[in-house]
Amino acid sequence: MAFTRATGKHRRPSRVQRGTARAAGVAALAGTGVVGSFAAPALAAEPAAAQTGLTPVVTLGDVVADRIDAQAAAQHEAARVAAQEAARKAAEEAARERAVEEAEKARAEKERAAREAERKRLNTFVSPIPGSYVSTGYQSGGAIWSSGSHTGIDFHAASGTPVHSVGVGTVVEAGWGGAYGNQVVIKMHDGTYTQYGHLSSIGVSVGQEVAAGEQIGLSGATGNVTGAHLHFEARMSPEYGSDLDPVAYLRSHGVNI
Known part of the structure; x- marks a missing residue:
């Protein structure tokens, strides 16, 4: 008897299909009584559907x-925690940077204010006798002066009137000055000099630093004078003969005189 096979592509039966076919074959053999010694092992070797895996x-x-x-x-949670930690650190770093920046700005502002205050202090000038007036002008002529003219200006003042430094400086002379009587000479911070003559008393000493408006003595009539007053000079050096116009000097420093 010849067997024919249909044309076309055939696939190998699946494991379940093979198991079903075997079971049907065993049943057919059992109906015919042909169940040999090989049948039981064959069935035993074939796993049940529940044991197919x-x-x-x-x-x-x-x-x-x-x-x-x-x-x-877990990875998502770890990423979330890491992001929160990174954000926290970034916020802390930003806060530190802001604090440093603000501290730097505050320091710079403090330094700027200090410089401005020092500049103002150094450039502040006042009249040697506030409220007084010039009674004898600069370079006035007369026999009373050995040079033939007045080398400074005189401020009207009764004896014992407080006399002030016109600006910031250091005392370089404090004592008897011959025709000037008791005198004080101050080297100003800009390198010029100011002189205060005919004092009745002196309240500072050589080497002492003085501020604008600080009292340095009392006016009087010591030395070559005809009456109590303050003789004031502005000089290029501490020496006699290097005089400047005192009125122009004070006005150039903002003193209303």
């Missing part, structure tokens, strides 16, 4: 999926 595969797939989900959730 399909159910364990499904269960294992669920476990793996659960583990993947758990790992993904």
Whole structure:
């Protein structure tokens, strides 16, 4: 008897199909009484449908999926925590930078204010006798002066009137000055000199630093004078003969005279 096979592509039967076919064949053999010694081992060797591994595969797939989900959730949480920590550190760093910047600005402002205050202090000038007036002008002529003219200006003042330094400086002379009587000479911060003559008393000493408006003595009538007053000079050096116009000097420093 000849067997024919249909044309076309054939696939190998699946494992389940093979198992079903074997079971049908065994049943057919049992109907004919031909169930030999090989039948039982053949059936025993073929696993049941419940033992084909399909159910364990499904269960294992669920476990793996659960583990993947758990790992993904853990990674997401770790990423979230890391992002929060990075944001916290960034905020702290930004706060530190702002604090440093503000401290630097405050320091710079403090230094600027200090420089401005010092500049103002050094450039502040006042009249040697506030409220007084010039009674004898600069370079006035007369026999009373050995040079033939007045080398300074005289401020009207009764004896004992407080006399002030016109600006910031250092005392370079404090004592008897011959025709000037008791005198004080101050080297100003800009390198010029100021002289205060005919004092009745002296309140400073050589080397002492004085500020604008600081009292340095009292007016009087010591030396070559006809009456109490303050003789004031502005000089290029501490020496006689280097005089400047005192009125122009004081006005150039903002003194209203």
